[in-house]
Amino acid sequence: DTAVSQTPKYLVTQMGNDKSIKCEQNLGHDTMYWYKQDSKKFLKIMFSYNNKELIINETVPNRFSPKSPDKAHLNLHINSLELGDSAVYFCASSQDLWTGGIYGYTFGSGTRLTVV
Amino acid sequence: KQEVTQIPAALSVPEGENLVLNCSFTDSAIYNLQWFRQDPGKGLTSLLLIQSSQREQTSGRLNASLDKSSGRSTLYIAASQPGDSATYLCAVRSNYGQNFVFGPGTRLSVLP
Numbered sequence: 001d002t003a004v005s006q007t008p009k010y011l012v013t014q015m016g017n018d019k020s021i022k023c024e025q026n027l028g029h030d031t032m033y034w035y036k037q038d039s040k041k042f043l044k045i046m047f048s049y050n051n052k053e054l055i056i057n058e059t060v061p062n063r064f065s066p067k068s069p070d071k072a073h074l075n076l077h078i079n080s081l082e083l084g085d086s087a088v089y090f091c092a093s094s095q096d097l098w099t100g101g102i103y104g105y106t107f108g109s110g111t112r113l114t115v116v
Numbered sequence: 117k118q119e120v121t122q123i124p125a126a127l128s129v130p131e132g133e134n135l136v137l138n139c140s141f142t143d144s145a146i147y148n149l150q151w152f153r154q155d156p157g158k159g160l161t162s163l164l165l166i167q168s169s170q171r172e173q174t175s176g177r178l179n180a181s182l183d184k185s186s187g188r189s190t191l192y193i194a195a196s197q198p199g200d201s202a203t204y205l206c207a208v209r210s211n212y213g214q215n216f217v218f219g220p221g222t223r224l225s226v227l228p
Binding site: 033035040041042043044045048056090092104105106107108109110112 | 148150152157158159160161162165203205207209215216217218220221
C-alpha cells in the first residue's frame with residue numbers, strides 16, 4: 001500500500017505543451033508539498049498546501065499551478081512547458097505544517113519530466 | 117535563511133568499513149532534522165528523524181547525532197555493505213520555516 005503515490009512516473013513531452021502530475025497520500029496527513037530536483041540533484045521546495053490551502057509558493061513561474069481538491073491530493077499543472085522545466089518532481093506529505101509531525105516527511109517516488 | 121551543506125560530496129569505501137557523513141546548517145533554531153537516502157532514479161526513503169530536543173537516533177546500523185549549538189549532524193553507518201550505496205540527504209526544518217531545507221547530498225559507494 002503506497003503511502004504517497006505520484007503519476008506518471010515518467011513524462012516526455014514537447015515544448016509548449018501543458019501537462020499535469022498527480023499526487024495522492026493515504027496517510028491522513030494535513031500537509032502536502034511539491035519539490036523539484038534539478039540536474040545537480042538539489043531538492044527545492046516549490047509549493048506546500050495545508051488542509052487544501054496554499055501556504056508556500058516559492059519563486060516558481062506562474063506557469064506552475066498546484067491544485068488541491070482535497071487534503072489527500074495535490075496535483076501540479078504546468079502550462080507552456082520549457083526545456084528548463086526538465087527535472088524530477090517529488091511530492092511529499094507531513095502530518096502537519098509546523099512540526100513535520102513525529103515522522104517528518106514521506107516522499108513519493110518522483111516524476112521524471114523531460115521536455116524536448 | 118537556512119542553508120544546509122554536506123561533506124563529503126562523494127565517498128567510496130570498501131565493504132565492512134564504518135563511516136561518517138556530515139551535515140551542517142547555518143541557523144541553529146531548528147525544529148527537527150531528517151536523514152534520507154535516495155537510490156538512483158528513485159524517490160527518497162526516510163532513515164532517521166531527530167527532534168530538536170534529541171541528541172541522537174538509532175536504527176539498526178545507522179546512528180544519527182545532532183548538535184544544534186554547532187549546527188551539525190552526523191550519520192554514522194556501521195559495517196557498511198554494498199547495499200548501502202546511495203545518495204544520503206539531510207534536511208532541516210527551522211523553527212520559523214514551513215518546509216525542510218535540503219543539503220546537496222553525499223554520494224556513497226560501498227565496494228564489495
